[in-house]
Amino acid sequence: MPYHLLVAVFCFPCCIHSFTHANRQICFWYIIITASKNGVRRGVSATVNKVRIPVVPLCHQVLIPSVTFQSNRRPIYLKSSSTYHLVGMKMKKGIIVALMVIGSLVTIVHANGGPEADFTWTPASPSTAMNVNFIDQSTNESDIVEWVWNFGDGGGSTLQNPTHKYTTPGDYNVTLVVVWNISGNLTADIAEKVISIANQDPVADAGPDQMVTTKQVTLNGSASYDPDGEIVSYEWDFGDSTTGNGVTVQHTYAVDGTYTVTLTVTDDFDAEDEDTAQIIVDTTSPQTTLDLNGTLGAHGWYITNVTVTLTVNETVSGINGTYYKVDDGNWTLYQTPFVISDEGTHTLQYYSNDNAGNTEQVHNVTIKIDKTAPTATLVTPEEKRVYIFGRGILPALRKTIILGKITVEANATDNIGITHVKFYINGEEVANITDAPYEWAWGQSIGNKNLSITAFDDAGWSTTDYVDVFIISIFKPRETVELDPGESS
Structure with a gap:
């Protein structure tokens, strides 16, 4: 009755990962020592040929559908009382299959002899704001035909040296599976490491500087943001020893002034940032x-x-x-x-x-x-003329001669208007005429006299004209001009 061959397998520690091995056939070589209670009896070299492995992740257990054994001694007869020990492996590069009897569970593990997967990354302490550059450091790189990366956040790559950016801080299990081909046999190795992604600080925005004409000010921090999370706290310092909280706040200042407002935001990882805005409260109009x-x-x-x-x-x-x-x-x-x-x-x-x-x-x-003085001209009597009862008869030799009463006439003009014209005899005011025509009746006077007129405008400018006369008049003039005692010259 033939014996079933049992193969004891030397197994390596297994790591759980997500790489899935393709549905392939692979070959292994084993050296089996048969022994009895009295010691080693003989050694047998056996080959497990072309075991088809279903498509499953590495380190997962699967059922072996069939297996064929060959040996340099055909057939292999082993006694049931013997114990079989695997003392070494002589195998092609590949995946070791832990073999038991047909129909048993097997576990796919890694084999020695091929490239060893390894990697690192830069920067050494990345944050969500940075791109992480993964660097393949596997041995025997020239034999590798495929790199399969799992970044631990749902992302992956088949580049040898990929770049990846994490959006959420935390620890991530990163795995690299390298696959190589030796004489048509595809095998793989895996490396796994934990990368820590630091939190990125939030960015506070207190809004623009403001100049307001009311004491109530609205402050808006909604432009603040957190690149890799959310802001959970908005705290305001209004610069007048008072505080508030909220995305948008209103504050009333007691007095006009210049205030520095500070907004401090905190994200869901307790990271903080602050921003300031200058608020000028000015409710007073200039004078x-x-x-x-x-x-x-x-x-x-x-x-x-x-x-x-x-x-x-x-x-x-x-x-x-x-x-x-x-x-x-x-x-x-x-x-x-x-x-x-x-x-x-x-x-x-x-x-x-x-x-x-x-x-x-x-x-x-x-x-x-008014920069211009008025014009003033003494019209009657004229200089060097003889007047008889107000009529100019003929020229005089040296000075004006007046016989009888006469009406003294003056002409005055000004760009802003004449306010009054005064008449003087020997410097003594005898008449003050406020409206044109500027005339004064002169009589009852005898002797040499200085007759002058002065025209005044509203700005205080004045102009004088005069004539020296000899007068003989015993007749009183018809009209008497009453002088305003309060009017000054």
């Missing part, structure tokens, strides 16, 4: 003051050019600009003092605004300029 430099005459009139200087007080946000216009001109940005030189009445308007957007009310100022 512009006016300085007019010129010679002031009467009644608010300037009798010279006027230099205009505008000065604005500083606000928290800073002055954006000061603007002015004269009469119907265009608004102009004020930069340096300017001069108003045209005579007449002018309307000056001006205002300032600040960088926060506060604008003051427009100021309106009237500026009156």
